[in-house]
Amino acid sequence: MPLWTPVRRHFAHFVSRPLRTIESPKQRARRMAALPNEYKDSVRIAVIGGTGLKELPGFTQVASLDITTPWGKPSSPITILHHKCSTSGKDVPVAFLSRHGLHHEIAPHEVPSRANIAALRSIGVRTIIAFSAVGSLQEHIKPRDFVVPDQVIDRTKGIRPFTFFEGGAVAHVGFADPFDEKVAKIVRACGHSLEGDGVVLHDRGTLICMEGPQFSTRAESNLYRSWGGSVINMSCLPEAKLAREAEIAYQMICMSTDYDCWRESTEDVTVEMVMGNMKANAANARRFVSAVLDTLSLDAHADTVNAKHLEGSVKFGLSTPVTQWNPEVKKKLDWLFPGAQNWSLFKYRQEYGVDTQSAIRSTSQD
Numbered sequence: 001m002p003l004w005t006p007v008r009r010h011f012a013h014f015v016s017r018p019l020r021t022i023e024s025p026k027q028r029a030r031r032m033a034a035l036p037n038e039y040k041d042s043v044r045i046a047v048i049g050g051t052g053l054k055e056l057p058g059f060t061q062v063a064s065l066d067i068t069t070p071w072g073k074p075s076s077p078i079t080i081l082h083h084k085c086s087t088s089g090k091d092v093p094v095a096f097l098s099r100h101g102l103h104h105e106i107a108p109h110e111v112p113s114r115a116n117i118a119a120l121r122s123i124g125v126r127t128i129i130a131f132s133a134v135g136s137l138q139e140h141i142k143p144r145d146f147v148v149p150d151q152v153i154d155r156t157k158g159i160r161p162f163t164f165f166e167g168g169a170v171a172h173v174g175f176a177d178p179f180d181e182k183v184a185k186i187v188r189a190c191g192h193s194l195e196g197d198g199v200v201l202h203d204r205g206t207l208i209c210m211e212g213p214q215f216s217t218r219a220e221s222n223l224y225r226s227w228g229g230s231v232i233n234m235s236c237l238p239e240a241k242l243a244r245e246a247e248i249a250y251q252m253i254c255m256s257t258d259y260d261c262w263r264e265s266t267e268d269v270t271v272e273m274v275m276g277n278m279k280a281n282a283a284n285a286r287r288f289v290s291a292v293l294d295t296l297s298l299d300a301h302a303d304t305v306n307a308k309h310l311e312g313s314v315k316f317g318l319s320t321p322v323t324q325w326n327p328e329v330k331k332k333l334d335w336l337f338p339g340a341q342n343w344s345l346f347k348y349r350q351e352y353g354v355d356t357q358s359a360i361r362s363t364s365q366d
């Protein structure tokens, strides 16, 4: 074969190849950097994307915010998207954050969840829809099915920073129901509206959040099944805990990508399997998010989206009087809750022993 043939073949292939439509990481970073770095309105709703969901295509990107919090920088710049609500026609701003970074360079145990949650709250976010690729621990939850979990079992190992309240300010918030039931109801209704159209939804489930980054052993996988676990991931915690501490309504939407390693007739989970199923079901995931954003944008859900039901809960979970906060804690918590330095309800509760819920209602302006 003459020497030049492969070159010519290669060139012929090059010229006849369709134009590249897949963006390189560099191009993507450049495109984001070209967006304005500020957005003047409050953004109430955020989507946190996980494995296989680094962006929300199909929405207009209007800004890319580079925020530094007292807990460091978030996983990625926060993109502000305009979602055109299909019922009202209004443009609703939505924040998008990629949990594992722009190039999936952040491992589950390295995700800066405090910075992520604090940065989202700082731009006004009060409702988070978090996406996650999960392994199924139950036969009836098939790969590509969606699950809206209502419980979580913490199998992380305590190596991830998991609270805003430490170093001199102690608070304990309720976490009996780790997800937001009001948001969950909306998410479930949206998921069901897409059923029959390729979307299969399980209304409830117990999520096991393991440490990783290695997948589980078979013994662990079977143990979790015996505990009643429905699905497993590595990313729900401390994200959900921190959202609760920040008085943000948080609901995770899980998409099953594999049967982990407990099912004898199926191959053990691999990254290839996870990515393959995420990719194959990406259109459904997008339709699901779109439907959820559409519904959350309705005026009828404004109180839920603004997390009115969580407002003031941290004040009542405080164990350390604000007057005792050290300057560093004061600075951090005042960043998270502007005006926290002046919280007086703690004193009120201590002195008068009031019923906390009625105090929240009667002094919501405090």
Ligand SMILES: CSC[C@H]1O[C@H](OP(=O)(O)O)[C@H](O)[C@@H]1O
Binding pocket: 049, 050, 051, 052, 099, 100, 108, 131, 132, 133, 134, 212, 233, 234, 235, 236, 271, 274
């Ligand atoms: C790539 S498989 C393990 C990885 O996938 C899930 O990511 P995410 O929850 O962010 O969608 C899981 O939690 C692990 O981080």
Ligand SMILES: Nc1ncnc2[nH]cnc12
Binding pocket: 133, 134, 135, 136, 210, 215, 216, 232, 233, 234, 257, 258, 259, 260, 261, 269, 274
């Ligand atoms: N089997 C699995 N275990 C933990 N996280 C996962 N994410 C997707 N599949 C998973």
